[in-house]
Amino acid sequence: MNRFEYVRPTSIAEAVAAAGEPGSAYLGAGTNLLDLMKGGVTQPSRLVDLTHLPDLGQIEQLPDGSTRIGALVKNAALAHDPAFAEAFPAVAEALLSGASAQLRNAATVGGNLMQRTRCAYFTDPASACNKRAPGSGCDAIGGENRAHAVLGWSDHCIAVHPSDFCVALTALGAIVEIEGPAGRREVAMTDFYLLPGDTPEKETVLDAGEMIVAVRLPAEAAAFAGNQRYLKGRERTSYAFALASAAAALKIENGLIVEARLALGGVATKPWRVQAAEAVLAGAAPGKEAFEKAAEVAFAEAKPSGDNAYKIALGKRVLARALMMAAAGTPERMPALPASPFAPLPEGVVNV
Amino acid sequence: MSEIASLSTGARQRQGSNIGQPMTRRDGVLKVTGQATYAADNNPEGLLHAVVATASISRGRVTHLNVEAARAHPGVVDVMTPQNRPKLAQDPDAKDxxxxxxxxxxxxxxxxxxGQPIAVVIAKTLEAATEGAALLAPxxxxxxxxxxxxxxxxxPQVVGPGAPAKAEVGDFDAEYAGSATTLDATYETPAQYHNAMEPHSIVATWDGDSVSIDMPTQGLGMAVGRVAGLFGIPPENIHIRSPFLGGGFGSKGMPAGPQMLGIIAARHVGAPVKLVLSRQQMYGPVGHRGQTRQTVRLGMKDDGHLTAIEHHTLTTTSRFDDFLEPASNVSHTLYAASAIRTTHAGTRIDIGTPMFMRAPGEATGSAALESAVDEAAWKARIDPLDFRLLNYAEVEPISGKPFSSKALRECYAKGADRFGWAKRPLEPRSMRDAGGRLVGWGVGTATFPAIMFQAAARAVIRADGxxxxxxxxxxxxxxxWTALHQIAADGLGLSMDETEFRAGSSDLPDAGIAGGSGHTATAGMALHRAGEDVIAKLVELAVNDENSPLYGAGNVGVVARNGRLVRQDDESRGEPYAAILERAGLAEIEGKGSGVPDAGPREKYAMYAHGAVFAEVTVDPExxxxRVTRLVGAFAAGRVINPRMVESQYYGGMIWGIGFALHEEAVHDKRSGRIMNANLAEYHVPVNADVPAMEAILVHEDDPHVNALGxxxxxxxxxxxxxxxxANAVWHxxxxxxxxxxxxxxxxxNGADAG
Known part of the structure; x- marks a missing residue:
């Protein structure tokens, strides 16, 4: 039987010590991990339940102006925190476009970062999957791969990272605070995830026993609050993963873009920051021409991994639209359909 | 005994008959308070749990199961495989x-x-059985x-449950060849799965050669017959309770294999067994809607009159059984043309047998036909609603029979008016919303036959009236529970609270199948006739009793009103039921009734419900x-027993139509054959945000022919x-x-890029 030990530490130090055992997994809300365990996809021998740890459920403003989100903050609580949503509206919008209200009420920030791909070949133990069983092959290649990656994939894995939240965090330069057997360290979101290469089973830089304790948004990220959006293209209006999504944040001064922060979701093997496209926008006048150019640059390296060439065209359009929406200004109120193409659109955004 | 407790849902003023009143569900409070006992909620003493192990290949042979490992797992009682499964009285591959x-x-x-069951693990706990199944490692x-x-x-010889695979009127080839304009278009629909919220489940307890069963079923009588045949026991030894179903949609019409495995497992281990399928296990052995590829050819005159309709369907069935989605047959009835030809072909693939799924044939066929008709209307540059009216069938085209009733024109008119259809521009891509998104309007004609099966009912009036x-x-x-209770109460001339209504058990008179949209008509007619029968017996007692105020009133007629028999010519003269029974010294009086289709009218008339659905779709052009942003349906389906329930049925059907058009598809890996989205996260059905402002209009329709209740x-x-x-709105x-x-x-x- 998949017998596992259940450990409920009372401090971070205890947690880290408990998770040092090989085969351990940290448990947050379990909205993804428990499903995977029930489906026979993962078999941790020890679950280290973090949900009873103190002090990981805070959203705090630090003296340096940065915002620190504890790993156990619920997705819904974060999205609906007025100060947070005002400072980082695209992050809140991304959060509210993910999963369902029930899942957002349960799911944690740290768990969101650690969620696994929804590639059907990964979740089906009868299929070959290098991520689940290293060296077994990849049945997604040559299989049903409409939803798979066009960026960052390898001959060993073409699965996309499913998070919306992480895309917005990646755009805004978030930093992951990690506690582990060797002490505390910090890693930028852009460096936190690994490309699949020939070791797709290794998804993050976390070493054995290391846990996420917080995610920090630097002070300078708040400077983008007035012009940032998250947009998510998908196959139904809610409760579906992105086929292509984008977080776009702009700092606009005197009618010109001073700085842009862009990241893509649903198209890549990890939350995909596109700094080359950001560079295109620096100093440019906001508008369709500049945004389409940035989108071209963002997808310059993209190539289909199967029956998914459409994602390149779609991804470019999603990014250009997200930029148009960001340039039009963050809406005063969160749209009733966050990140949806069916949320109210600023005038002139659609001109096809 | 009654499967649901009588509930007081507040004061309800009865106005005339119960039929036609928007009663709330009699079982509503039980359901929302968790008191309604569904099959899997039953836990008899000594219950064991069974879990099905399923095949992960689509075709081949099981070469090994690690039965020893499963048996050795703590809590596992036994493992049932082809080697040790108890003998059955009937070959499961027999088909009578x-x-x-x-x-x-x-x-x-x-x-x-x-997904085919290949073994069953029976254990003391669900967890042990689940783990045992995993340990089989086939x-x-x-x-x-x-x-x-x-x-x-x-x-095929037949399609659906036995309809001819081919039908023809007129000379299609000649008419099509001579048409001024033609359309030849091929449409595809994917495999779809019922996905009832309640998975297929069973709790079975044997006592000698008798078996007591809790299982959701849409056909208690047929389930009894199937169990009797498989186990070689008389039907009276089989007691099935099915008071509540968490949806069926056709997948619970016939007992499913895994449910029968639960009964076999209970016999094998000699203890009560519960078997519940997981969501994933419902993609295989419990039916689905087969894939179709439909070619529609239409010929028309310059003025848009259709002259020729051909509808050919290629559809999938399993390697080992036949259920062919009768998609072409929807073209028999909807549009007038001098020549109509419908044909079907099948192809055998490595899937579980397709099955009845909400409007089997009509749903798939209508999607193709309504798209084709829309394409033809555009070719003729005629408004698609006008085009449908131009080709309105005054009699059933394939048979020439008159309709028993057909208020489709009223459906078109009321739906169009409510929707604002008159403002629709003919050209596609000509409407935008305030945000600049494309907006389109489309119409489709709805139809479904007025089917009846056979049902029986029993009526009793007790000494207390x-x-x-x-x-x-x-x-x-x-x-x-509610609609039939309304008919039952009216049949006895009583209020609903004075009428106890029992259903949901095989120990009661056979009510036929809850399928083919025929349950209310069939079971309702049986109740109606049983009511007539018991009232007639009561009248007989009264009019022949010198001490009754109704003595001798047989000639003027006596009617039942509010628990009393009264003279038809003077309703002030009469007496309560209780008084009649008391004088006769009877504790109760019983009547019986059956609901059957009337052969005469069915021979003479074509009987269908009709409707018109208007859709607005908003599309992001880039x-x-x-997203469907508005949906208005207007339906005429004869007499409405309970407008609240009927409206909900229309909503549910229309929402499923959204899923059909934009979401639902079982995705098979073409190499393994496995369904890769066998769960409700990835097999998309509409969620709340996909369901727009919607409206269902109930169009009045009197039908004197379908049955006495209309x-x-x-x-x-x-x-x-x-x-x-x-689909038509997406195009528009x-x-x-x-x-x-x-x-x-x-x-x-892709279409926009190409075009």
């Missing part, structure tokens, strides 16, 4: 009649579809699987994402018309005609 489907009951080591001798429509095809009505009817969630049926018609209306919004369902944003983007 069209409603009998071949089952996978561990008869051998063959695998004929992914190995296979796999053969190449086929799951598409492109294999070898055959011409109260009533009892019994029929083994099924409530799949649609409100049968991203291709689509009921046609509303369970399935809502899905027909809707998928086509949405974008100018892109997508001929494959579900329509996805990729189709719209």
């Amino acid at each position: 009649h069209p409603f009998m489907f071949r089952l996978d009951l561990l008869q051998n080591d063959r695998v004929r579809y992914a 190995t296979y001798d796999a053969e190449p699987a086929e799951v598409g429509l492109d294999g070898e095809s055959f011409v 109260s009533g009892l009505m019994e029929t083994g009817a099924h409530d799949m969630g649609q409100g049968s 991203l291709g994402q689509m 009921i046609k049926g509303v369970g399935e018609i809502g899905i027909t018309g809707t998928a086509g209306a949405i 919004a974008t100018g892109v005609r997508v001929r494959r369902f579900p329509i996805t944003l990729v189709d719209v983007l």
Whole structure:
């Protein structure tokens, strides 16, 4: 039987010590991990339940102006925190476009970062999957791969990272605070995830026993609050993963873009920051021409991994639209359909 | 005994008859407070849990099961495989009649579809049984699987449950060749799964050669027959309770293989057994809607009058049984043309046998036909509603029979008026919303036959004047407990609170099947007739009793009103039921009734419900994402027993139409044949945000021919018309005609890029 030990530490130090055992997994809300365990996809021998740890459920403003989100903050609580949503509206919008209200009420920030791909070949133990069983092959290649990656994939894995939240965090330069057997360290979101290469089973830089304790948004990220959006293209209006999504944040001064922060979701093997496209926008006048150019640059390296060439065209359009929406200004109120193409659109955004 | 407690749901003023009143569900409070006992909620003493192990290949043979490992697992009681499964009285592959489907009951080591049961593990806990099933670690001798429509095809004798596969009137080839304008278009629909909220489940307890069963079923009588045949026991030894179903949609019409495995497992271990399928396990052995590829050819005159309609369907069935989606047959009835030809072909693939799924044939056929008619209307540059009216069928085209009633014109008119259809521009891609998104409007005609099966009912009037009505009817969630109770009460001339209503058990008179949208008509007619019978007996007592105020009133007629018999010519003269029974010294009086289709009128008339669905779809022109933003359906389906329930049925059908048009598809890996989205996260159905402002208009329709109550049926018609209306609205919004369902944003983007 998949017998596992259940450990409920009372401090971070205890947690880290408990998770040092090989085969351990940290448990947050379990909205993804428990499903995977029930489906026979993962078999941790020890679950280290973090949900009873103190002090990981805070959203705090630090003296340096940065915002620190504890790993156990619920997705819904974060999205609906007025100060947070005002400072980082695209992050809140991304959060509210993910999963369902029930899942957002349960799911944690740290768990969101650690969620696994929804590639059907990964979740089906009868299929070959290098991520689940290293060296077994990849049945997604040559299989049903409409939803798979066009960026960052390898001959060993073409699965996309499913998070919306992480895309917005990646755009805004978030930093992951990690506690582990060797002490505390910090890693930028852009460096936190690994490309699949020939070791797709290794998804993050976390070493054995290391846990996420917080995610920090630097002070300078708040400077983008007035012009940032998250947009998510998908196959139904809610409760579906992105086929292509984008977080776009702009700092606009005197009618010109001073700085842009862009990241893509649903198209890549990890939350995909596109700094080359950001560079295109620096100093440019906001508008369709500049945004389409940035989108071209963002997808310059993209190539289909199967029956998914459409994602390149779609991804470019999603990014250009997200930029148009960001340039039009963050809406005063969160749209009733966050990140949806069916949320109210600023005038002139659609001109096809 | 009654399966549901009588509940007071507040003061209710009865106005005249119960029929026609928007009663709330009699079982509503039980359901929302968790007191309604569904099959899997039963836990008899000594219960064991069974878990099915399923095949992960689509075709081949099981070469090994690690039965020892499973048996050794703590809590596992036994493992049932083809080697040790108890003998059955009947071969599960036998097929005596069209409603009998071949089952996978561990008869051998063959695998004929992914998800087929290959063993059953029985344990003291669900967890132990689950782990035992995992420990079986089957190995296979796999053969190449086929799951598409492109294999070898055959011409079936019959489609659906027994309809001719081919029908023809006039000379299609000549009419088509001579048409001024023609359309030749091919549409595809994918495999779809019922996905009832409640998975198939069973709790079975044997006592000698008798078996007591809790299981959700849409057909108690047929379930008893199937169990009797498989186990070789008399039907009276079988007691099935099915008071509540968490949806069925056709997948619970016939007992499913895994449910029968639960009964076999209980016999094997000699203890009560519960077996509940997981969501994933429902993609295989419990039926689905087969894939179709439909070619529609239409010929028309310059003025848009259709002259020729041909509808050919290629559809999938399993390697080992036949259920062919009768999609072409929807073209028999809807549009007038001098020549109509409908044909079907099948192809065998490595899947579980397809099954009845809400409007089997009509849903798929309507999606294609309504799209084709829309394409023809555009070719003729005629408004699609005007085009439908131009080709309105005054008699059933394929048979020439008059309709028993057909208020479709009123449906078109009321729906169009409510929707604001008159403002629709003819050209596609000519409407935008305030945000600049494309907006399109589409229409589809809905239809479904007014089917009746056979049902029986028993009526009792008790000494205290109260009533009892019994029929083994099924409530799949649609409100049968309530609607049939309304008919029952009226049949006895009593209020609903004075009428006890019993249903949901095989020990009651057989109510037929809750399918074909015929349950209310069939079971309702049985109740109505049983009421007539018991009242007639009561009248007989009264008019022949010198001490009754009704003595000798036989000639003027006596009617039942509010628990009293009264003279028809003077309702002030009469007496309560109780008084009549008391004088006669009777504790109760009983009547019986049956609901059957009347052969005469059915020979003479074509009987269908009709409707018109109007859809507004908004499309993001750059991203291709689509959303139905408005949906108005107007339906005429004979007499409405309970407008609240009927409206809900239409809503449910129309919402399923949204899913049909834009979301639902089982995605097979073409190499393994396995369904890769066998869960409710990835198999998309509409969520709340996909369901727009919607309205269902109940169009009045009196039908003197379908049955004495004038009921046609509303369970399935809502899905027909809707998928086509949405596809047509997508075209009107974008100018892109997508001929494959579900329509996805990729189709719209590719179409826009191509066009």
